[in-house]
Amino acid sequence: MTLLAFLFCMGGFAALSLAMPRHHAALVGGPLASRRRLGLKLAGWSGLALGLAASLAAWGLAWGVIGWLGLLTTAAAPVLLAHTWWPRAKP
Amino acid sequence: MNGKTPKAQGFRQSQAGLHTWTGLLVGWILYLIFLSGAVSYWREEITRWTQPEIGATHDxxxxxxxxxxxxxxxxxxxxxxxxxxxxxxxxxxxxxxxxxxxxxxxxxxxxxxxxxxxxxxxxxxxDTEGGDVFYRLHFDLRYVPVIWGRWVAGFCAMFMLVAIVSGVITHKKIFADFFTFRPGKGQRSWLDGHNALAVLALPFHAMITYTGLVTLMVLYVPWGVAANYPSKTAYYAQSITRxxxxxxxxxxxxxxxxxxxxxxxxxxxxxxxxxxxxxxxxxxxxxxxxxxxxxxxxxxxxxxxxxxxxxxxxxxxxxxxxSSGMIARGGMIGLHAGRFAPMTLRWLFFLSGLAGTAMVATGLVLWIAKRRQKLADPSRPHFGFRLVERLNIGAIAGLPAAMAVFLWANRLLPTGMAGRGDWEVHVMFIAWSGLLLHGFARPPRRGWIEQLALTAVLLAGLPAFNLVATQRGIVSSLMAGDMSMAVMDLVLLGLGAAFAAMAFGVARHRPAVPKVRTPRPAPTAPNAAQPMAARQPEEVEA
Structure with a gap:
C-alpha cells in the first residue's frame, strides 16, 4: 500500500511537471495544447489525492498525512532528476 | 538599504539579505544539528551496532x-x-x-x-554511549553545559525558522522551478540544488524546526510557567506527578x-x-x-x-x-522525534533529514559560489571569504568523517580501557578539530577532495572491518536474520559510496568558465568547492 501511495504521488508529480510548458517542450517536444495541459493537471492532482488516500489506508489518519508529506518529498525527487537528465540522454 | 532600492523589489531583496545572513551565521551549527538529528532517527540501531555483544531481542x-x-x-x-x-x-x-x-x-x-x-x-x-552520542549532540552539543547547548540549539532553530520563511519569500519562482535542476552551471546549480532540497522537503523542514522549538519550549519561553506557578519546581511537581x-x-x-x-x-x-x-x-x-x-x-x-x-x-x-495542551505538545514532540514511526516512515524522516542537511550544506557553499565571481582579485580573496570557504570544508566534509571516526573508535578501542565510552567521543572531536584545521592548511580544492575521500574510506571501511575482523559481519547478520545490523552496514557502505562519488566529482571537475587570473596552480581555482554539481561533469557537454 505504501508503494502504491508512492507510485501515485510520483505519477501525479510527473503529470504535473509535464503540464508545465518548459518541461513538456524538453521531454515531449512540440507545443502544449491547453486541453492536454488541463488533462495533465487534472491527472496530476488526482495522482497526489490518490496518494493521500493510499497513505491514509496504509497508516491511518494521524500518521497517514505525515507519511503522505514524506512520500511527496521522495516522489518529487526522482521526477526532478528525470527532468534533469532525461532530455540530456536523448540524442 | 531601505531608501535606495525601489519599493517593488525592496521587500524580496530585503528578505534575500535576511535569508543569506541568518543562514550563514548559524549555518555550521545547523548543519551539525541537522546531520546528528537525521542519524538520530536510527538511535536504537546505532546503539545496537555499537554493542554487537548483545544480539537481537525476540521475546x-x-x-x-x-x-x-x-x-x-x-x-x-x-x-x-x-x-x-x-x-x-x-x-x-x-x-x-x-x-x-x-x-x-x-x-x-x-x-x-x-x-x-x-x-x-x-x-x-x-562501554559506549552508542546512538545517544548523536542524539545528545543534536540538542545539547558537547563540552558545554547542557543548558548552554540547548540555548544555542534554540537560537539556531529560531534562525532556521526565519531562514525558512525568508527563503520562501525570496525564492523567485517557487512553482515554475519546482522540478528544475541545472547541473554543471556553477552558482546556478548550487542555487537550484539548494532550492530543490528546500522546497521538496519544505513540509518536513517547517515541521521539524517548529516542533524542535516546542520540545524545549519550557526552557525558551518560561513566562507561561512563571506567571502561573510560584516556582519551576512547583510546575514540574504538578505536570509530572510522581x-x-x-x-x-x-x-x-x-x-x-x-x-x-x-x-x-x-x-x-x-x-x-x-x-x-x-x-x-x-x-x-x-x-x-x-x-x-x-x-x-x-x-x-x-x-x-x-x-x-x-x-x-x-x-x-x-x-x-x-489535557489537550499536553496532548498537543506531546504530539509535536512525538512528531519531531519520530519515536512512533513505523519503518517506512522512519526512512522518510531520515531521508528528509538528510535533505535538510544537504540543504544547509548547499546554502553554505552557495554563499561562496556567489561571491567568488565578484572577488576583486580571485587569487587573494578577502578574510571573510577565506574563513567561510575553509570552515565549509572542515564542517561539511569533516563532520561526517569525525562521526565515522566515532564508530571506528567503538570498534578499535580496547574493551577494558578506563573511560572507554568517553574516549570514543573524545576521539571523534579530536578528529573533527584536526579536519577543521586541515581545511585551513590545505588549498581549498585539495582540502575538499582529501576530506571527502577520507570520509568515503572511513564509512565504507566500517562494514568491511566488521566482515573481516568481527563475528558480526554483514553475512552473519543476514544469516541470523538480524536485519538492523545488516542494514546499518549497508547504509554505511552506501554513504561511503556517495562520498566517494563526491570526491571523484570534485577531482575531475574542471571549472566551466576559467577566469583570467594570475598563473598560480590549483589552489584558488574557481568553483573548486563544488562537489555536488561536479558529479556529472561530462554530461554537461553531451
Missing part, C-alpha cells in the same frame, strides 16, 4: 523474567528495582536497583545497572508473575507495550509494580502508566495524557 518477556531473576539474586531487599525493556529496534534490557527510596542521581554512571541479553542472562557489552514512595511492611510475599502483568497492561493499552518496569518494595506484601508505556507506541509523547498491586497483579491506578 521481551524472556528478557523481563531474566532481569527479575538477576535482581532477585543481587538485591532481593532493595527499595526498588527498575528495568528498561527493549522494543523491536533495541536489544537488551537495563536492570538496576536502589537500596534506599531516594531519587537516583540524574546523570553519571549507575554502578548497579547491568545489561540483560535477549536470552535473559547478564551480558557485558563494551507516585508516593511505597513503605515496605516487612512481611515477605512473592511477586506476581511479570508475564501476566505485562499481558494485562497490553490489554489495558489496547495492544500497547511496556517500556519500563518499576517495582517498589519487591518481595514485600506492599510491593507495587508500575509499568510505563513505550515512547515508540504512540504518536503523542506523554506519560502512560499503570500501577499494579505487586503481589496480586491487579491494576491499582492508571495515568494517560489528558
Amino acid at each position: 521481551v518477556e524472556t528478557v523481563a523474567r531474566g532481569a527479575i531473576a538477576h535482581l532477585q539474586t543481587v538485591a532481593p531487599k532493595a527499595a526498588s528495582w527498575s528495568i528498561a525493556l527493549p522494543d523491536e529496534r533495541a536489544s537488551g534490557a537495563t536492570a538496576t536497583f536502589r537500596e534506599k527510596a531516594r531519587p537516583a542521581p540524574r546523570r553519571g554512571v549507575d554502578p548497579n545497572a547491568v545489561t540483560i541479553g535477549p536470552d535473559g542472562k547478564v551480558v557485558q557489552p563494551r 507516585a508516593k514512595p511505597v513503605k515496605p511492611t516487612g512481611e515477605a510475599a512473592a511477586l506476581a508473575d511479570i508475564g501476566a502483568v505485562l499481558k494485562t497492561a497490553e490489554r489495558a493499552w489496547e495492544g500497547g507495550h511496556a517500556g519500563l518496569i518499576r517495582i517498589d518494595a519487591p518481595n514485600d506484601v506492599a510491593a507495587r509494580i508500575t509499568l510505563t508505556r513505550r515512547a515508540s507506541d504512540t504518536l503523542v509523547d506523554g506519560r502512560w502508566e499503570i500501577v499494579f498491586e505487586g503481589v496480586t497483579g491487579q491494576i491499582r491506578s492508571q495515568v494517560a495524557p489528558s
Whole structure:
C-alpha cells in the first residue's frame, strides 16, 4: 500500500511537471495544447489525492498525512532528476 | 538599504539579505544539528551496532523474567528495582536497583545497572554511549553545559525558522522551478540544488524546526510557567506527578508473575507495550509494580502508566495524557522525534533529514559560489571569504568523517580501557578539530577532495572491518536474520559510496568558465568547492 501511495504521488508529480510548458517542450517536444495541459493537471492532482488516500489506508489518519508529506518529498525527487537528465540522454 | 532600492523589489531583496545572513551565521551549527538529528532517527540501531555483544531481542518477556531473576539474586531487599525493556529496534534490557527510596542521581554512571541479553542472562557489552552520542549532540552539543547547548540549539532553530520563511519569500519562482535542476552551471546549480532540497522537503523542514522549538519550549519561553506557578519546581511537581514512595511492611510475599502483568497492561493499552518496569518494595506484601508505556507506541509523547498491586497483579491506578495542551505538545514532540514511526516512515524522516542537511550544506557553499565571481582579485580573496570557504570544508566534509571516526573508535578501542565510552567521543572531536584545521592548511580544492575521500574510506571501511575482523559481519547478520545490523552496514557502505562519488566529482571537475587570473596552480581555482554539481561533469557537454 505504501508503494502504491508512492507510485501515485510520483505519477501525479510527473503529470504535473509535464503540464508545465518548459518541461513538456524538453521531454515531449512540440507545443502544449491547453486541453492536454488541463488533462495533465487534472491527472496530476488526482495522482497526489490518490496518494493521500493510499497513505491514509496504509497508516491511518494521524500518521497517514505525515507519511503522505514524506512520500511527496521522495516522489518529487526522482521526477526532478528525470527532468534533469532525461532530455540530456536523448540524442 | 531601505531608501535606495525601489519599493517593488525592496521587500524580496530585503528578505534575500535576511535569508543569506541568518543562514550563514548559524549555518555550521545547523548543519551539525541537522546531520546528528537525521542519524538520530536510527538511535536504537546505532546503539545496537555499537554493542554487537548483545544480539537481537525476540521475546521481551524472556528478557523481563531474566532481569527479575538477576535482581532477585543481587538485591532481593532493595527499595526498588527498575528495568528498561527493549522494543523491536533495541536489544537488551537495563536492570538496576536502589537500596534506599531516594531519587537516583540524574546523570553519571549507575554502578548497579547491568545489561540483560535477549536470552535473559547478564551480558557485558563494551562501554559506549552508542546512538545517544548523536542524539545528545543534536540538542545539547558537547563540552558545554547542557543548558548552554540547548540555548544555542534554540537560537539556531529560531534562525532556521526565519531562514525558512525568508527563503520562501525570496525564492523567485517557487512553482515554475519546482522540478528544475541545472547541473554543471556553477552558482546556478548550487542555487537550484539548494532550492530543490528546500522546497521538496519544505513540509518536513517547517515541521521539524517548529516542533524542535516546542520540545524545549519550557526552557525558551518560561513566562507561561512563571506567571502561573510560584516556582519551576512547583510546575514540574504538578505536570509530572510522581507516585508516593511505597513503605515496605516487612512481611515477605512473592511477586506476581511479570508475564501476566505485562499481558494485562497490553490489554489495558489496547495492544500497547511496556517500556519500563518499576517495582517498589519487591518481595514485600506492599510491593507495587508500575509499568510505563513505550515512547515508540504512540504518536503523542506523554506519560502512560499503570500501577499494579505487586503481589496480586491487579491494576491499582492508571495515568494517560489528558489535557489537550499536553496532548498537543506531546504530539509535536512525538512528531519531531519520530519515536512512533513505523519503518517506512522512519526512512522518510531520515531521508528528509538528510535533505535538510544537504540543504544547509548547499546554502553554505552557495554563499561562496556567489561571491567568488565578484572577488576583486580571485587569487587573494578577502578574510571573510577565506574563513567561510575553509570552515565549509572542515564542517561539511569533516563532520561526517569525525562521526565515522566515532564508530571506528567503538570498534578499535580496547574493551577494558578506563573511560572507554568517553574516549570514543573524545576521539571523534579530536578528529573533527584536526579536519577543521586541515581545511585551513590545505588549498581549498585539495582540502575538499582529501576530506571527502577520507570520509568515503572511513564509512565504507566500517562494514568491511566488521566482515573481516568481527563475528558480526554483514553475512552473519543476514544469516541470523538480524536485519538492523545488516542494514546499518549497508547504509554505511552506501554513504561511503556517495562520498566517494563526491570526491571523484570534485577531482575531475574542471571549472566551466576559467577566469583570467594570475598563473598560480590549483589552489584558488574557481568553483573548486563544488562537489555536488561536479558529479556529472561530462554530461554537461553531451
